Amino acid sequence: MKLTNQREEIISYLQRTRSHPDASEVYNKVKKKLPRISLGTVYRNLDFLAKQNTIEKINMENYEKYDGNSEIHDHLICTNCHSIEDIPKLKLNLKNFEPKKVNIFGLCEKCNK
Ligand SMILES: [Zn+2]
Ligand SMILES: [Zn+2]
Known part of the structure; x- marks a missing residue:
């Protein structure tokens, strides 16, 4: 149950923003609603969602950003x-x-x- 909440919160934030945040920005935003979430959990959920193509992971040389804009x-x-x-x-x-x-x-x- 809890895991689902965390995942939903991450998806909803990524769908609302157009700033293409990195994992720590996602963590800082989601933490406001779910204070007990950890950065590791955010990373795991972002990875999972990117593998499912729910969100897009943008890989750079030494950093990653995430995109919830589902329009092409x-x-x-x-x-x-x-x-x-x-x-x-x-x-x-x-x-x-x-x-x-x-x-x-x-x-x-x-x-x-
Ligand atoms: Zn610039
Ligand atoms: Zn984008």
């Missing part, structure tokens, strides 16, 4: 501040190759100044 979309990822912005799915002509997800790495507006 692509990403602009800033390599400097690690912010991630959702953009509508790109229409690319790639010789019948069907890209599932396009992550474009670069500098966001703020970091590019």
Whole structure:
């Protein structure tokens, strides 16, 4: 029962935010409602949900972020501040190759100044 609550709380937070938080941000948010939850539990649930494709795990070189936006979309990822912005799915002509997800790495507006 408790596990389900924790999982639901994590899903509902990820579906409400568009900030693509990392595990510790998810932990800090969910902890406000479920004070007894541990960071390890949050990690385990995030892994589980990503494997089930309920959420998306965005793997970077040395960090991971999580996305609960279930609409099909692509990403602009800033390599400097690690912010991630959702953009509508790109229409690319790639010789019948069907890209599932396009992550474009670069500098966001703020970091590019
Ligand atoms: Zn940036
Ligand atoms: Zn996204």
